[in-house]
Amino acid sequence: MYCSKFTDNALQDVKTLPKSVRNALKKEFEQKLHVDPVSCSEPLRGDLEQFRSFHYGDYRVVFRIFDDLKAIAVVGVGKKDAVHQTELYKQLEMMARSGKLPRPSTKFPSRSLR
Numbered sequence: 001m002y003c004s005k006f007t008d009n010a011l012q013d014v015k016t017l018p019k020s021v022r023n024a025l026k027k028e029f030e031q032k033l034h035v036d037p038v039s040c041s042e043p044l045r046g047d048l049e050q051f052r053s054f055h056y057g058d059y060r061v062v063f064r065i066f067d068d069l070k071a072i073a074v075v076g077v078g079k080k081d082a083v084h085q086t087e088l089y090k091q092l093e094m095m096a097r098s099g100k101l102p103r104p105s106t107k108f109p110s111r112s113l114r
Contacts, residue, residue: 001034001035001070002033002034002035002037002065002070002071002072003034003070003071003072004029004033004034004063004071004072004073004074005071005072005073005074006073006074007073007074007075007076007101009075009076009095010074010075010076010077013076013077013078013088014077017059017077021057021059024056024057025056025059025061025077028054028056032054033054033061033063033072034072037052037054037063037065037072038052038065040054041053041054041055041063042055044062044089046093047092047093047096047097048062048089048092048093048096050064050101051063051064051075051092051101052064052065055080058079058080059077059078059079059080060077060078060079060080060088061074061076061077062074062075062076062077062078062088062089062092063075064101075092075095075101076088076091076092
């Protein structure tokens with residue numbers, strides 16, 4: 001079983017979601033992401049190639065897997081639009097380019113969803 005940790009930005013994203021979506025996502029984490037984060041997600045490309053995307057309804061969860069820690073680092077949660085392009089990806093790509101996202105050599109985020 002994996003555990004999940006959230007960056008400050010990802011926690012902010014989660015707090016803006018309706019409570020029903022937060023509760024449903026929590027169940028999805030427990031039933032899917034914490035069990036096998038690879039099989040229920042898609043790899044990302046470009047500046048976000050170290051990350052994966054999990055889709056739930058109209059939302060996407062972007063995270064990075066730390067297999068050695070049996071943990072995932074959630075870096076963003078956002079609503080997707082009709083053409084599957086989101087502001088979330090644009091924001092995360094900018095953060096990746098500026099070195100503000102967890103990378104292989106950086107410390108694992110310490111906050112978890114409560």
